[in-house]
Amino acid sequence: MSEKFKPPPFNYCDYRCERCDEQEKCRVFKDDQERLLEHYRKGEDPYDPEIFMNDLKEIFSRTEKMIKKAAQEHGIDLDDVGDEEVPEVEPEEYLIYRLAYKYFEEANAFIKTLDKSGIPENIKQYYDDLVWYHTLIAAKSGRLVSGFIDDLLDDEVSAVEEKGTVSVIRKGIRLSKNALESMLSEFPDHLHTIASLMELLKQIESQIEIDIRQKI
Numbered sequence: 001m002s003e004k005f006k007p008p009p010f011n012y013c014d015y016r017c018e019r020c021d022e023q024e025k026c027r028v029f030k031d032d033q034e035r036l037l038e039h040y041r042k043g044e045d046p047y048d049p050e051i052f053m054n055d056l057k058e059i060f061s062r063t064e065k066m067i068k069k070a071a072q073e074h075g076i077d078l079d080d081v082g083d084e085e086v087p088e089v090e091p092e093e094y095l096i097y098r099l100a101y102k103y104f105e106e107a108n109a110f111i112k113t114l115d116k117s118g119i120p121e122n123i124k125q126y127y128d129d130l131v132w133y134h135t136l137i138a139a140k141s142g143r144l145v146s147g148f149i150d151d152l153l154d155d156e157v158s159a160v161e162e163k164g165t166v167s168v169i170r171k172g173i174r175l176s177k178n179a180l181e182s183m184l185s186e187f188p189d190h191l192h193t194i195a196s197l198m199e200l201l202k203q204i205e206s207q208i209e210i211d212i213r214q215k216i
């Protein structure tokens, strides 16, 4: 099954399209580029809130049609929802999520402090990485642990899903560590905070090695 299951690139990406090598193969990227182009052709601003909301509605309606079509092809009756209770996910039970969320909170406080003092141009790129991945690591860790009780997916598909999610978390950790190291020389007064964030990232990394399913 896993051999047949080739997830599209956007399943496990970090949504930083401008840096992504998969643009050519990515339907999400292509659709978005076409959407932007179409608005520019019409002389519209695609980032105008009204236009953007209309686009979102259209995307949702297209997604709904795709889900219905896929369900029909697989003989699934979407109106026939069983009484079976879906188990509740408690991400906080898992050590990896706890660490990722703690990292998110500490990094978020640090980012707010830096925001107030201004970001020097030479470390802007590292600051952007720090901002981007501090939410992504927590969000993907939440997604990871939610998958542990997801009985809807085939075991082998779940394993591919899990591997993909872990690889995005690892990428986020790697780039966040690099960003923090690079920012250190610019912010020596924040040595203690940066060291604490680095330590948390290392702990998340170790937890991936030890056991991603370990509970508190």
Ligand code: SF4
Residues within 6 Å of the ligand: 009, 010, 011, 013, 014, 015, 016, 017, 018, 020, 021, 022, 023, 026, 027, 028, 029
């Ligand atoms: S192009 Fe963008 S959406 Fe597609 S895989 Fe790359 S980062 Fe993800």
